[in-house]
Amino acid sequence: MNIPHSPWVLAAALLLALPTAAQQAPAATPVPRAAVPAPSGLYQALGEKPGIARLMDDFVGRAFKDPRIGNHFKDTNPQALKESLTDQICQLSGGPCQYEGADMKSAHADMDITKGHFNALVEVLQAAMHAQGIPFAQQNRLLALLAPMHRDIITQR
Template sequence: MKKYLLAFGVAGALLLALPALAQTAAPAGLYQALGEKPGITRLMDDFVNRVVKDPRIGNHFKDTKPAALKESLTDQVCQLSGGPCKYEGADMKSAHADMDINKGHFNALVEVLQASMDAQGIPFAQQNRLLALLAPMHRDVITLR
């Protein structure tokens, strides 16, 4: 039931996210709830290790250096969650412009992230808080409509 509710919530957030949500500040305490930078680093290590092997979307990462991706995602999630990190990577639209990503790919990525958060013991409520911050990015990541 938990997975169904989470998937429904993610799908709803991805499809119905309001533009204002992208401007929302990080929820109070999310950075701490994710384990601060060490916890976010572990989460992104797990996530990248899974996503590059995922048969649905792993091919999108064949030319990506996993270590660089882990570092960039760690900084991005750290900053988004209210931590002291500074993400200096490309904006999402530029980074994904030539990747031919459709909704199915994006949803698979979210599923892999959920599996990583489960594996890292991140509570359901904190997972939803992070997903709510990431959801508005779908507009820039999905390049095939």
């Protein structure tokens, strides 16, 4: 499948990789809302919390199976990861959810994530969004919110 790429794609989605809460680590202080406000209507465009939950279910299933990144999930509880990511994307997109997982730097500090892993996960997220029928413009709006987090996620430079 050939999925179109945006300039944001390669800088966006490992935020979704492995929030610490999904790895049975102690809860951290809640992450404040994104410094950049959510684009108006993004939460609704993603299908609100039920749509985001479906997207994260699809995404996590794909990520666990992907040969490029699946090994990063070996100690991860899939259901806990789905729930954590749903809350995180819900909050970032302007929804009423409260993400209570770790900040991205702490969550990914010891994971040896390379730019290649990061890019692979972005591709997996794009494939999940495409499969869920999320329009390309809405995909880009979400990826633009996630993009600033890449500096805290890639740990192997």
